[in-house]
Amino acid sequence: MNFWQSILEAIESLLSHKLRSALTVLGVVIGVGAVIGMLAIGAGAQDTITGSITDIGTNLLFVVAGGDREVVSNPKPLTEADAEAIADPFSAPSVLRVAPMISGSAEVSFAGESTHTSIEGVTPDYSLVRNVGVVEGEFISELHQLGRAAVVVLGQDVAETLFGRTQALVGETIRIEGQPFRVIGVAEEKGGSAFMNEDNRVIVPLSTIRTRLIRRSTADSVDTILVQAAGADAVPQATEEITAVLRARHRTPIGGDDFSIFTQQDFLATAETITGVLTIFLGGIAAISLLVGGIGIMNIMLVSVTERTREIGLRKAIGARKRDIMLQFLTESSMLSLTGGIIGILLGWGLSQGVGAIAAASNTELVPLMSLDAVLLATLFSLAVGLFFGIYPAKRAADLEPAEALRYE
């Protein structure tokens, strides 16, 4: 009962200076709003990134050339022969399929329209390993691969840019780096993701890209070997088998691998580290504004104590103890900051929804996530800010000498 009365009295007192209280609260509102907004956007970004990594597939491994630079001075490139060796079911039984590829970027054009896009040279198995289907026509076949055929599968965005449509394109001829390529298919829409757009690319046979577009130092070298393990559980086993095969073929000593194998887990760990740092960084900046808000509260409470010196003197004269006065002012300051915190949570939610909407409008998938944890944390933290920055003014009030305070002009 006494508790509610104190709160009621604090609210009454704060309402007697509406503008001042509102401006003081605003500092906390902005601080908490920023913290909540940043955390929500950070969590949303993390979700999007990990989501797009998960989309890669849980059983996928990426093998690339190059290893620890300190140990390996002259790494051998990966080759198609390496890919074939990995695909050998006797030496690597955990491996299901292998897709070597070369990637780069190229200028593609059609009838005056041209665009710069990424280009991938792949083998037919790529469509199974990466689960790339076609909405029209066919994917690259063994025949195209053997014949170094000048054929291309278009990504949806590229098709849209060059032709203004994504259908009835089979048989058209486009130019890649000036050379004519016949369109044999249009890839399914994969959707944009935070860190790459798989619709903005063209796919050609590996043999074609090597001979006509992107020359590599060694005749049959590739940039990346995609390996599909027999299952998600087989990934560690597959990693070991691939390592064994490549060490034997590259004749590298133990511990000095000239290649690296990445799994989805590795990407996830990296992405989580990056987004985690980002979230802490953004949250930290936001926390500074909360600190500034707290100082605002302290400032206004000090003004209030000075203004109400006589009131404090009177209260003490009629029997208020130090802690009564202390409680009165702490209640006021924490009501200020708590109000700010609650409004700030709403503002932060609005802010993150706004950013989400902007992201959606620019075709980036970012769904802000406001966790209960963040809300509770912000509420408690704003309350703590009010208490902490209220202590000094409240102490000043409580320590006033009643006789002097009563005579204060």
Added chain:
Amino acid sequence: MMNEWVIEAHDITKTFQMGEVEVHALRGVTLRVKRSEVLSIMGPSGSGKTTLMNILGALDHPSSGSYLLDGEDVSGLHDDQLAAIRNRKVGFVFQTFNLLGRHTALTNVALPMRYAGVTRGRRKRAQQALEAVGLGDRIRHRPAELSGGEQQRVAIARALVNDPAFILADEPTGNLDTKSGDEVMDILLNLNKDHGTTLLFVTHDPEVAERTERIVRLRDGLIENDKGGGA
């Protein structure tokens, strides 16, 4: 049997340190006040009148000497204990009323009970106190909606509400016109007549002092003259 003496102050001194200089505000004041007595403390400014009032009202500690307030030795108490003494034993009436502007007359009067930890029947007691000063129909008004005389009557009700040992009135008519001042004095003196309330006026207004049976005059931190009392 209650103690006969409400105030027993013996050889009170008070020294303030003003920078380098020591100011002796009180140089040894001995004063005893009987229950139901009405007295005025008078004196020119600088006489130590206010300092004595602060000590008698338990707002401040004496530098030396002993002080029994309603039989309780308060000279050695710390701040919060003094607050409790003020709350139970002293009713203050100030020149400037010192009402809380945001609160109604009723809440203002109920405030001392809150600090006393009274939880039940506060409204009723506050209302009774307001009726006792003739403001039973004004309980919902805020100070700004009341005249000066009415505000001072609310302050008197507030002083009464915890049934104190004495009322300490510091220039209670100083901010009032003659008519309201007389009314306020009447109310206070009637409280003494009807209920035996002990009244201590601190004033330099001879008209107030004239209406009290005993006048204590202070000069330079000493009692110069003590007329009319039985002590």
